[in-house]
Structure formats: structure tokens, C-alpha cells
Amino acid sequence: MKRTSILLAAMAALALAGCQKTSDDAFGQRVRAYLLAHPEVIREAVQKLQENEQLAATKASTTAIRQNRDQLERDPRDVVINPDGKVTVVEFFDYRCPYCKVVAPEVVRIAQQDRDVRFVFKQFPIFGSISDTAAKVALTPEGKAKGLALYSALMSEKALDDQILDKDLRAVGLDPAAVRKASADPAIDRQLLETRALAQSLKIEGTPAFVVGDTMVPGADIGALRAAITQAKGAGVKRLG
Numbered sequence: 001m002k003r004t005s006i007l008l009a010a011m012a013a014l015a016l017a018g019c020q021k022t023s024d025d026a027f028g029q030r031v032r033a034y035l036l037a038h039p040e041v042i043r044e045a046v047q048k049l050q051e052n053e054q055l056a057a058t059k060a061s062t063t064a065i066r067q068n069r070d071q072l073e074r075d076p077r078d079v080v081i082n083p084d085g086k087v088t089v090v091e092f093f094d095y096r097c098p099y100c101k102v103v104a105p106e107v108v109r110i111a112q113q114d115r116d117v118r119f120v121f122k123q124f125p126i127f128g129s130i131s132d133t134a135a136k137v138a139l140t141p142e143g144k145a146k147g148l149a150l151y152s153a154l155m156s157e158k159a160l161d162d163q164i165l166d167k168d169l170r171a172v173g174l175d176p177a178a179v180r181k182a183s184a185d186p187a188i189d190r191q192l193l194e195t196r197a198l199a200q201s202l203k204i205e206g207t208p209a210f211v212v213g214d215t216m217v218p219g220a221d222i223g224a225l226r227a228a229i230t231q232a233k234g235a236g237v238k239r240l241g
Helices: 002-017 024-037 040-067 069-073 098-113 129-138 141-145 147-155 162-171 176-182 186-201 222-240
Strands: 079-081 087-093 117-123 209-212 215-218
Touching: 024 040, 040 069, 069 087, 069 117, 069 186, 079 147, 087 098, 087 222, 098 117, 098 147, 098 222, 117 129, 117 186, 129 141, 129 147, 129 162, 129 176, 129 186, 141 147, 141 176, 147 162, 162 176, 209 222, 215 222
Parallel strands: 087 117
Antiparallel strands: 079 117, 087 209, 209 215
């Protein structure tokens, strides 16, 4: 609001003061009178400020995405669905995140129905130790081999604990004890730390978060996700043309 006040004072000065010299009291009274007579100016100024801040945030996000493109889309350690797809969607998620669970069926649906959409799964556990365990298990060679099936199974659970995790591992054909042992690999810990640093550089503070091309789609906004995919496909067609 401080910046808004400065903006309003500058606008009032231009509109009212011109080249005249006036006392601070008189000037303040004229500004107040003008704003009382034209309160819509305040709304317009706030709206313009918000638009400018949104443009700045979008520009910063786009720059960060472009600077981290390879780590986002081409990290060979990640689970990748439809590896030959022309449009890449990167999802940062936690298996205990309720909003991730809301959008997960749509992610699975798109991945199964549209082979041109390449999904990159970024394990970003933020909901405690069981989230960490599930993420590590999913990043083992065995877990990655089950990719979409394991993602779908874990996301379909209303709650997640060790017993449920082991149940889902068995359901997709994995030995829980063997996979848990493999998940102790220090390389997996390093990968999770690097993913967290990547999320921080992109100003991602919650899950889910999607990156499609140069577009960030925060939250479980299925409509925005589909729109971003459509836009990315259109951009690809234009480049080919």
C-alpha cells in the first residue's frame, strides 16, 4: 500500500498542482478533495499495481524456468512417462498432498491418452517422514520401473503410512523389504536435496506445481494445466511451420 500511496500522490500532483507552488497543507487538502471526488482512481491505481507485480512475477518465473530447463526436463534420474512426447509437463508433488491427489487422476488420464505429452515426475516431499520414505522408494530403480502404476496407486490413497505404502508396493509387483533397502542409497538423498533447491529457485513453495514450457501452473488447477499443454502444443506447431 505504501507504493500505491506514492503513486496516488504523484498522479494527484500531476493532475492538480501543475507548475504552481503551494503549501503542504493546501496540497494535501487538494489531493484529499480530488480522491474523495474520484475514489475510482484508488481502485485503478491498485489494479495497475497488481498488474505490474504480476507481470514482474511472470517474467521472473519464465527466466528461472529457462535457466533451469535441463534440470527440469532432462534429469536422467527422474521418472519419465511417455519419454518420446513432444510437450513436457514437469510435476512437483508429494504423495500425501491432498491437492496432488485431486489432480492425479487427470495426470494419469492425460499420460495414458496422449502420448505426445511427456510427464516428468519431481519428488518434492514436504509432508513429513512418510512422504520422504514414499519419495525415496519411488526413486529406486525398482520404483521407477513401475512409474505411473506406483504414482497412481499411492495417489489414490486417502491416507499414507508404512503399512499402506507396503501394500501398494506389493500391488504393483514389488518386494517392500527389497525396495526399502534400495531406497537407502545416498544418491537418492542427494537427488531429493537437488530437487528441493530447484523448487526454491523457481519459487515453488507448495504442491502440486506444474511447469509446461515457460509456464508455471501452481496448485490443482486442471483447467490451467490443460490450457498450458494446449498452448505448448500450438507453440510447437508454429516452430515447425
